[in-house]
Amino acid sequence: MVERVLDVEDLHMIYAGGVHAVRGISFEVNQGESVAIIGSSGSGKSTVLRCINRLIEPTGGKIFLKGEQINTPHTDVNDLRSRIGMVFQSFELFAHLRVLDNITLGLRHVKGMSKRDAEDEAMAVLERVDMLDRVDAYPGNLSGGQKQRVAIARALAMKPEVLLFDEPTSALDPELIGSVLETIRGLADEGMTMVVVTHEIGFARDVADRIIYMDQGVVAEEGASSIINDPQTDRLKKFLSSLHEDEVAEEGNGEKRS
Ligand SMILES: Nc1ncnc2c1ncn2[C@@H]1O[C@H](COP(=O)(O)OP(=O)(O)O)[C@@H](O)[C@H]1O
Numbered sequence: 292m293v294e295r296v297l298d299v300e301d302l303h304m305i306y307a308g309g310v311h312a313v314r315g316i317s318f319e320v321n322q323g324e325s326v327a328i329i330g331s332s333g334s335g336k337s338t339v340l341r342c343i344n345r346l347i348e349p350t351g352g353k354i355f356l357k358g359e360q361i362n363t364p365h366t367d368v369n370d371l372r373s374r375i376g377m378v379f380q381s382f383e384l385f386a387h388l389r390v391l392d393n394i395t396l397g398l399r400h401v402k403g404m405s406k407r408d409a410e411d412e413a414m415a416v417l418e419r420v421d422m423l424d425r426v427d428a429y430p431g432n433l434s435g436g437q438k439q440r441v442a443i444a445r446a447l448a449m450k451p452e453v454l455l456f457d458e459p460t461s462a463l464d465p466e467l468i469g470s471v472l473e474t475i476r477g478l479a480d481e482g483m484t485m486v487v488v489t490h491e492i493g494f495a496r497d498v499a500d501r502i503i504y505m506d507q508g509v510v511a512e513e514g515a516s517s518i519i520n521d522p523q524t525d526r527l528k529k530f531l532s533s534l535h536e537d538e539v540a541e542e543g544n545g546e547k548r549s
């Protein structure tokens with residue numbers, strides 16, 4: 292039986308300045324599904340993720356986690372954030388804490404685990420992201436790809452019911468992107484339920500069970516990953532061909548550098 296994990300109904304977000312960033316978005320995510328959200332910059336992708344995680348309050352619509360509405364004044368936001376993990380473009384690690392302590396922090400303070408249990412759990416998740424050899428390092432001494440894998444481990448340690456990624460590879464040098472995408476792909480293969488906002492269209496096509504294409508605050512097209520090769524709307528066709536031009540340009544730059 293299909294279990295619904297997330298249900299977003301007619302979501303709206305009007306920022307204080309008056310920008311209507313999200314204009315009636317609806318989608319659902321089932322247990323074990325990976326859903327990719329693509330779309331040009333400013334189309335409202337981050338706003339949707341921030342609303343789901345209650346980093347901002349949507350101005351309209353409903354969000355349900357396993358059937359329970361979570362955008363209500365009664366929702367326990369700390370509890371919610373341990374059930375919905377989030378991985379940011381900019382990692383958001385604590386610079387003054389070692390890798391191990393970045394991960395045990397939430398386990399001890401939010402989950403109330405003992406130091407010993409938290410460290411055991413941290414070691415287990417660091418192994419999953421291939422970072423066991425850097426447990427004593429400080430974030431400043433890691434590459435961007437390593438930092439992001441630690442951030443993913445930190446989110447995993449909380450055993451979230453769904454994991455949200457907001458452009459997890461956008462801040463990385465090109466040669467570091469692969470290891471992070473591989474880590475995310477591994478989680479998808481293990482059946483982690485996830486929503487991934489990404490500019491990596493090839494990755495979205497290969498890993499996601501479903502693709503949501505956002506444009507100007509609405510879902511302009513949604514479907515199986517086959518829509519990347521066979522877009523049905525003019526808007527998605529145009530978006531994909533604009534990306535293609537960028538990719539060609541980037542390849543050109545890469546050749547010049549090497
Ligand atoms: N804190 C904010 N205050 C006002 N406007 C914002 C804020 N954050 C985002 N926006 C605006 O909302 C729109 C959607 O932004 P965003 O969700 O970040 O898009 P994306 O992640 O797709 O690039 C943009 O026009 C952006 O300028």
Ligand SMILES: [Mg+2]
Nearest residue numbers: 336337338458
């Ligand atoms: Mg964004």
